[in-house]
Amino acid sequence: MKQKTGYQCTECGASAAKWSGQCADCGAWNTLQETLLSRRETRAARPARAAIEVAADVAMASEPRTATGISELDRVLGGGLVTGSVVLLGGDPGIGKSTLLLQTLASLAASLKTLYLTGEESLQQVTLRAARLELPVERLRLLSETCVEQILETCRADRPQALVIDSIQTLYSESLQSAPGSVSQVRECAAQLVRFAKQSHTALFLVGHVTKEGTLAGPRVLEHMVDTVLYFEGDPGSRFRVIRAVKNRFGTVNELGVFAMGERGLQEVSNPSALFLSQHSQPVSGSAIMVTRHGTRPLLVEAQALVDGSHLGNPRRVTLGLEQNRLSMLLAVLHRHAGIAMYDQDVFVNVVGGVRISETAADLAVLCAVYSSFRDQPLRGQTAIFGEVGLAGEIRPVPFGRERLAEARKHGFTRAILPIANAPRKAPSDVEILAAERLGDVIEAL
Ligand code: TYD
Ligand code: MG
Numbered sequence: 001m002k003q004k005t006g007y008q009c010t011e012c013g014a015s016a017a018k019w020s021g022q023c024a025d026c027g028a029w030n031t032l033q034e035t036l037l038s039r040r041e042t043r044a045a046r047p048a049r050a051a052i053e054v055a056a057d058v059a060m061a062s063e064p065r066t067a068t069g070i071s072e073l074d075r076v077l078g079g080g081l082v083t084g085s086v087v088l089l090g091g092d093p094g095i096g097k098s099t100l101l102l103q104t105l106a107s108l109a110a111s112l113k114t115l116y117l118t119g120e121e122s123l124q125q126v127t128l129r130a131a132r133l134e135l136p137v138e139r140l141r142l143l144s145e146t147c148v149e150q151i152l153e154t155c156r157a158d159r160p161q162a163l164v165i166d167s168i169q170t171l172y173s174e175s176l177q178s179a180p181g182s183v184s185q186v187r188e189c190a191a192q193l194v195r196f197a198k199q200s201h202t203a204l205f206l207v208g209h210v211t212k213e214g215t216l217a218g219p220r221v222l223e224h225m226v227d228t229v230l231y232f233e234g235d236p237g238s239r240f241r242v243i244r245a246v247k248n249r250f251g252t253v254n255e256l257g258v259f260a261m262g263e264r265g266l267q268e269v270s271n272p273s274a275l276f277l278s279q280h281s282q283p284v285s286g287s288a289i290m291v292t293r294h295g296t297r298p299l300l301v302e303a304q305a306l307v308d309g310s311h312l313g314n315p316r317r318v319t320l321g322l323e324q325n326r327l328s329m330l331l332a333v334l335h336r337h338a339g340i341a342m343y344d345q346d347v348f349v350n351v352v353g354g355v356r357i358s359e360t361a362a363d364l365a366v367l368c369a370v371y372s373s374f375r376d377q378p379l380r381g382q383t384a385i386f387g388e389v390g391l392a393g394e395i396r397p398v399p400f401g402r403e404r405l406a407e408a409r410k411h412g413f414t415r416a417i418l419p420i421a422n423a424p425r426k427a428p429s430d431v432e433i434l435a436a437e438r439l440g441d442v443i444e445a446l
Helices: 040-045 071-077 097-108 123-132 148-158 183-200 272-276 324-338 360-375 401-410 439-445
Strands: 005-009 032-036 086-091 114-118 162-166 203-209 228-233 240-248 256-262 265-268 287-294 297-309 317-320 345-351 383-385 415-419 432-436
Touching: 032 183, 071 228, 071 240, 071 256, 086 097, 086 183, 097 114, 097 123, 097 162, 097 203, 097 265, 114 123, 114 148, 148 183, 183 203, 256 272, 272 297, 287 360, 287 401, 297 360, 297 401, 317 324, 324 345, 324 360, 324 439, 345 360, 360 383, 360 415, 360 439, 383 401, 401 415, 432 439
Parallel strands: 086 203, 086 228, 114 162, 162 203, 287 383, 317 345, 383 415, 415 432
Antiparallel strands: 005 032, 228 240, 240 256, 256 265, 287 297, 297 345
């Protein structure tokens, strides 16, 4: 049966019977998109009244999790793949989404019935890649199809336990006329697949392409339909890839999984601290090592600063991997509480390795890097730094001080600058601890 379709404005949500270039309600241009008007089969199946339940009576089964065999992926998923969960994997073309999921499915195939749906590449291309990656091809089950109704029909009969859709933008539903990849098609196909996954307890991976603006195509419509949203990122020039959870109903966000793309596909990097430190043969000015935390693990990351005399009335404050306003604020604190003025200096700060730092524990290290560049004096070798800087010039404690210090020791750092409230009661023998109370103390010690 053909379903009725209409048009809906993506800006204001007004509906219209016919397409037009401008929304009659809000006046926005090119925002009318085809949508499904009625969904007769679900309406008929619905019971007359929905039942209200008390939370205490709801049966609580802990979510069964399956290890994917790729521990960096398990980490971002919150400790393995949850049965019946829907995971959206977004990323730029060519970053390695297909490679990662092919490797994951091949590994899962040892314990689960899996199916890899390819809408972009041919079966031959996928098989060739699997063979090159030396994956067990006899266990890989593939399907090449783009009509979502057909796919669901096949899956209902086949009952896979883990299903990969590569990619959601190539699918189309027969009930809509718009082209595959359009917002309404993406939304409709994803909705049907999510419903299937929930009913059949299939673990579902959806691959989604990122648009030029950096959002998943189908402006965020997919993000709230799924349980977990993962982004696969990396510097195109480097072989390292970072996978990050931006939403997870079954675990924490901010976890990082780190991979290196090599000859044999994606390899896990289990000790990523070493990766975000650049190797200098001798100490250089403007470089400071901070101990940040991503999810459940501490990470050593290098902050680099360059301070240079400015000829502009409004000197430049440029940051990469760090919030720019935070830098402006830190420079103001540096002026006010340590007497070091930067109003005639351009300040550039870069976080090495393409990591994005959002926690305030990086403050102190950033200021140390800036100060070191300003004075053109390297910090003494092997110093790890963490601590938040307050507007009153105080160094505030940060969570997980002990773990951060332990990570620095593990990597052979011999000196640590940290907030006084994070200082261990008994100083370890192998690290010289500089417990700072005020920013002035740190600048003096440098
Ligand atoms: P792919 O998984 O096809 O990316 P996506 O699905 O996100 O578009 O990854 C393709 C890139 O990865 C391609 O540029 C080549 C590189 N690559 C390797 O370097 N080594 C490998 O073993 C494989 C399979 C891919
Ligand atoms: Mg691909």
